[in-house]
Amino acid sequence: xxxxxxxxxxxxxxxxxxxxxxxxxxxxxxxxxxxxxxxxxxxxxxxxxxxxxxxxxxxxxxxxxxxxxxxxxxxxxxxxxxxxxxxxxxxxxxxxxxxxxxxxxxxxxxxxxxxxxxxxxxxxxxxxxxxxxxxxxxxxxxxxxxxxxxxxxxxxxxxxxxxxxxxxxxxxxxxxxxxxxxxxxxxxxxxxxxxxxxxxxxxxxxxxxxxxxxxxxxxxxxxxxxxxxxxxxxxxxxxxxxxxxxxxxxxxxxxxxxxxxxxxxxxxxxxxxxxxxxxxxxxxxxxxxxxxxxxxxxxxxxxxxxxxxxxxxxxxxxxxxxxxxxxxxxxxxxxxxxxxxxxxxxxxxxxxxxxxxxxxxxxxxxxxxxxxxxxxxxxxxxxxxxxxxxxxxxxxxxxxxxxxxxxxxxxxxxxxxxxxxxxxxxxxxxxxxxxxxxxxxxxxxxxxxxxxxxxxxxxxxxxxxxxxxxxxxxxxxxxxxxxxxxxxxxxxxxxxxxxxxxxxxxxxxxxxxxxxxxxxxxxxxxxxxxxxxxxxxxxxxxxxxxxxxxxxxxxxxxxxxxxxxxxxxxxxxxxxxxxxxxxxxxxxxxxxxxxxxxxxxxxxxxxxxxxxxxxxxxxxxxxxxxxxxxxxxxxxxxxxxxxxxxxxxxxxxxxxxx
Amino acid sequence: xxxxxxxxxxxxxxxxxxxxxxxxxxxxxxxxxxxxxxxxxxxxxxxxxxxxxxxxxxxxxxxxxxxxxxxxxxxxxxxxxxxxxxxxxxxxxxxxxxxxxxxxxxxxxxxxxxxxxxxxxxxxxxxxxxxxxxxxxxxxxxxxxxxxxxxxxxxxxxxxxxxxxxxxxxxxxxxxxxxxxxxxxxxxxxxxxxxxxxxxxxxxxxxxxxxxxxxxxxxxxxxxxxxxxxxxxxxxxxxxxxxxxxxxxxxxxxxxxxxxxxxxxxxxxxxxxxxxxxxxxxxxxxxxxxxxx
Numbered sequence: 001x002x003x004x005x006x007x008x009x010x011x012x013x014x015x016x017x018x019x020x021x022x023x024x025x026x027x028x029x030x031x032x033x034x035x036x037x038x039x040x041x042x043x044x045x046x047x048x049x050x051x052x053x054x055x056x057x058x059x060x061x062x063x064x065x066x067x068x069x070x071x072x073x074x075x076x077x078x079x080x081x082x083x084x085x086x087x088x089x090x091x092x093x094x095x096x097x098x099x100x101x102x103x104x105x106x107x108x109x110x111x112x113x114x115x116x117x118x119x120x121x122x123x124x125x126x127x128x129x130x131x132x133x134x135x136x137x138x139x140x141x142x143x144x145x146x147x148x149x150x151x152x153x154x155x156x157x158x159x160x161x162x163x164x165x166x167x168x169x170x171x172x173x174x175x176x177x178x179x180x181x182x183x184x185x186x187x188x189x190x191x192x193x194x195x196x197x198x199x200x201x202x203x204x205x206x207x208x209x210x211x212x213x214x215x216x217x218x219x220x221x222x223x224x225x226x227x228x229x230x231x232x233x234x235x236x237x238x239x240x241x242x243x244x245x246x247x248x249x250x251x252x253x254x255x256x257x258x259x260x261x262x263x264x265x266x267x268x269x270x271x272x273x274x275x276x277x278x279x280x281x282x283x284x285x286x287x288x289x290x291x292x293x294x295x296x297x298x299x300x301x302x303x304x305x306x307x308x309x310x311x312x313x314x315x316x317x318x319x320x321x322x323x324x325x326x327x328x329x330x331x332x333x334x335x336x337x338x339x340x341x342x343x344x345x346x347x348x349x350x351x352x353x354x355x356x357x358x359x360x361x362x363x364x365x366x367x368x369x370x371x372x373x374x375x376x377x378x379x380x381x382x383x384x385x386x387x388x389x390x391x392x393x394x395x396x397x398x399x400x401x402x403x404x405x406x407x408x409x410x411x412x413x414x415x416x417x418x419x420x421x422x423x424x425x426x427x428x429x430x431x432x433x434x435x436x437x438x439x440x441x442x443x444x445x446x447x448x449x450x451x452x453x454x455x456x457x458x459x460x461x462x463x464x465x466x467x468x469x470x471x472x473x474x475x476x477x478x479x480x481x482x483x484x485x486x487x488x489x490x491x492x493x494x495x496x497x498x499x500x501x502x503x504x505x506x507x508x509x510x511x512x513x514x515x516x517x518x519x520x521x522x523x524x525x526x527x528x529x530x531x532x533x534x535x536x537x538x539x540x541x542x543x544x545x546x547x548x549x550x551x552x553x554x555x556x557x558x559x560x561x562x563x564x565x566x567x568x569x570x571x572x573x574x575x576x577x578x579x580x581x582x583x584x585x586x587x588x589x590x591x592x593x594x595x596x597x598x599x600x601x602x603x604x605x606x607x608x609x610x611x612x613x614x615x616x617x618x619x620x621x622x623x624x625x626x627x628x629x630x631x632x633x634x635x636x637x638x639x640x641x642x643x644x645x646x647x648x649x650x651x652x653x654x655x656x657x658x
Numbered sequence: 659x660x661x662x663x664x665x666x667x668x669x670x671x672x673x674x675x676x677x678x679x680x681x682x683x684x685x686x687x688x689x690x691x692x693x694x695x696x697x698x699x700x701x702x703x704x705x706x707x708x709x710x711x712x713x714x715x716x717x718x719x720x721x722x723x724x725x726x727x728x729x730x731x732x733x734x735x736x737x738x739x740x741x742x743x744x745x746x747x748x749x750x751x752x753x754x755x756x757x758x759x760x761x762x763x764x765x766x767x768x769x770x771x772x773x774x775x776x777x778x779x780x781x782x783x784x785x786x787x788x789x790x791x792x793x794x795x796x797x798x799x800x801x802x803x804x805x806x807x808x809x810x811x812x813x814x815x816x817x818x819x820x821x822x823x824x825x826x827x828x829x830x831x832x833x834x835x836x837x838x839x840x841x842x843x844x845x846x847x848x849x850x851x852x853x854x855x856x857x858x859x860x861x862x863x864x865x866x867x868x869x870x871x872x873x874x875x876x877x878x879x880x881x882x883x884x885x886x887x888x889x890x891x892x893x894x895x896x897x898x899x900x901x902x903x904x905x906x907x908x909x910x911x912x913x914x915x916x917x918x919x920x921x922x923x924x925x926x927x928x929x930x931x932x933x934x935x936x937x938x939x940x941x942x943x944x945x946x947x948x949x950x951x
Binding site for chain 2: 283285286322323342343344399406407408409410414417418421422609611622623624625626627628629630631633634635636637638639640641642643644645646647648649650651653654655656657658
């Protein structure tokens with residue numbers, strides 16, 4: 001039986017469209033799973049009816065007794081679903097606006113009915129009302145190398161737009177809509193000690209962990225609809241006699257998820273970046289955003305290709321949903337992502353660009369490097385945020401990546417740092433948490449911003465080129481696989497050791513223990529500058545020497561002490577810049593381990609100011625203000641600020657008092 | 659013809675009342691300093707003797723402000739409570755001083771006298787206060803009726819497109835600006851009428867303001883439109899100038915402060931010009947109607 005399926009699988013792989021090599025010359029991944037779906041959208045009932053043929057190859061040495069499938073759409077079936085308990089997302093939905101997925105039939109390729117073998121399970125929280133994970137007991141365990149084929153008919157009722165999926169009037173964004181295999185992790189993969197399915201429930205903050213797959217999807221929609229989807233459109237045909245519908249066929253290779261959108265109001269634009277054809281779908285009224293969207297995504301393509309690794313697909317679709325479909329904006333499905341703009345967005349606000357660059361970045365961090373968003377969201381969202389901030393500030397201004405207005409400039413990385421260093425929950429847990437375990441609404445701050453901030457800090461310590469080399473190596477080793485956090489740390493250790501020897505110690509674990517796995521804060525402070533006037537060693541001689549006495553009268557001798565303090569727990573190496581009144585400067589290094597540190601200088605110069613981390617490399621430092629101290633403070637900027645405030649208040653009052 | 663004459667007369671009247679303008683400026687700077695000075699001290703205390711002020715050299719730096727921590731909260735607290743205090747006190751003081759300014763705009767008023775300025779200010783205070791308060795309330799209501807409600811309705815509507823929301827915003831704001839111009843006219847006519855009367859009669863004054871605005875619409879509206887357009891243009895110009903200048907030395911700061919105060923005095927002069935022009939137009943219209951009778 002096993003041999004039969006292996007031969008059949010091999011045959012199908014080369015014969016069927018889903019198995020043939022059409023887009024890339026060589027498969028990018030091992031393609032452990034594949035899907036052929038024939039889906040029809042019914043705009044009246046807001047449902048998608050689908051027939052799906054899918055396969056999963058047991059690449060482990062285990063005998064696997066079951067398969068597990070995500071039925072994400074059931075998160076919107078009832079208010080007791082785990083997603084709703086975590087987020088209350090369904091609280092304002094009428095019954096007709098809810099969503100679900102039904103499976104009227106599921107069979108093995110040989111026709112064995114698997115319906116009796118189906119069972120909903122809740123591996124994360126034991127919630128019996130949650131129906132987002134389906135376990136199907138196989139009639140016979142799948143042995144090593146076996147392929148399990150399933151034939152499924154399903155009906156997906158779309159919810160009104162929620163969590164980046166659903167409908168609004170005639171707008172549809174169809175995501176997490178079909179039964180999708182979980183990932184079978186054999187012993188030794190990531191953190192597994194014995195083989196098991198990794199198929200989490202749909203949670204409020206996480207949904208991605210899948211094998212790279214082949215998708216061959218036929219979508220039938222009313223004729224007037226414009227459709228965008230992951231992959232390449234291979235064909236379009238009128239699908240019934242009345243000619244009221246059309247069927248589009250999409251083929252996608254080596255992506256982790258397949259989503260699509262349909263709406264009659266889209267305008268379609270295309271552009272080219274090197275080998276990539278970029279398609280942009282957005283409301284017709286938003287044509288002014290077209291250049292901005294293309295420019296942003298090209299920046300991201302270029303930057304990531306240069307510093308991480310090539311974008312391997314030849315296609316990319318950007319969807320900028322209309323205002324009524326805003327709930328679907330800002331999401332990533334690899335080769336298709338949604339941005340978020342508006343009819344008018346002033347040029348100086350780079351929010352649409354930020355969303356575009358962030359969501360595109362997920363093609364790398366989660367798409368190509370398919371980490372587990374459920375279990376290690378930092379490796380997905382945090383790493384991606386780090387790159388988003390770097391790209392934004394690189395192309396839109398180091399200090400104005402987010403807002404670039406003469407009155408106010410804000411860097412993207414500043415937003416990230418502030419969100420972490422001034423959050424009340426910054427010490428609640430470490431980054432090493434499953435997505436649903438972050439307490440008190442700290443998920444976003446911890447997964448996105450704390451991670452990006454400590455990655456910036458890491459870059460500050462090991463250097464930009466080493467950081468880029470880390471990611472290039474991470475890409476080389478783990479592209480189209482499932483890396484874990486420890487795999488990333490191992491890559492950092494290898495690259496840093498290769499490039500810097502033991503400059504930072506035997507490895508960089510000391511850094512990750514404090515930042516990724518720790519909850520401590522980082523704060524370095526200049527406590528005091530002391531300039532004591534002392535007698536010069538020659539003064540005693542000078543007193544008895546009338547010639548020397550007159551020569552040294554203005555030549556004061558100083559004993560200067562600079563007192564530094566590590567205020568919080570995190571210990572990081574820092575640079576200390578000491579500036580003397582005579583213009584001399586000394587750059588000292590401090591390993592940052594002791595609580596206090598003094599630098600002492602004797603000579604004919606007094607210390608004027610001191611800066612710890614003068615280039616702001618340690619972005620985890622929670623307070624930049626106490627990083628420096630001067631004996632001669634410059635209040636000009638403060639006076640300017642308050643004087644301008646006075647003027648603006650005067651004008652304002654004059655205006656409102658008629 | 660009347661409009662041009664009024665505008666000309668407004669200019670000469672405003673220069674005639676220059677001392678009154680200086681009085682208004684003095685009150686303004688004193689009032690705003692009550693809030694700005696403690697804020698400056700709080701900011702200095704928060705920054706200590708740090709070199710971080712370098713990061714403020716190019717303008718506001720949100721990381722520095724946020725790193726102020728509790729001091730930043732104090733700053734915001736100072737600012738918000740101070741702004742409220744300034745709004746209320748500023749409104750009262752301006753209502754008070756407007757009496758003196760309007761009195762100086764009358765054709766019958768002679769050389770500026772501080773005594774006469776403050777006498778008129780105190781005599782007309784309550785009327786001016788009620789007129790200003792009512793007109794401000796009407797402006798607020800009009801903003802809600804003309805802009806907020808229609809835009810909200812269009813934004814909520816399932817059939818409206820994104821563009822239609824922005825077009826609605828554009829059209830409603832335009833209509834609101836027209837209404838605003840009319841309400842400024844009403845307020846100015848009412849106050850100009852009030853100072854010409856012996857007794858306080860704010861509601862009669864408002865009635866006169868409305869009547870005069872619509873009776874002399876063809877001359878009044880273009881006049882106010884021009885005056886407000888000049889003021890708005892000036893305000894925008896000042897914003898650009900003050901925001902663009904970033905002196906790096908103490909002397910430069912002093913010069914910027916002096917420049918900003920001169921610009922503000924010019925702003926009061928422009929407002930006085932408006933008062934003078936409307937007063938003159940009212941006087942011309944009244945004398946014309948008396949002649950016709």
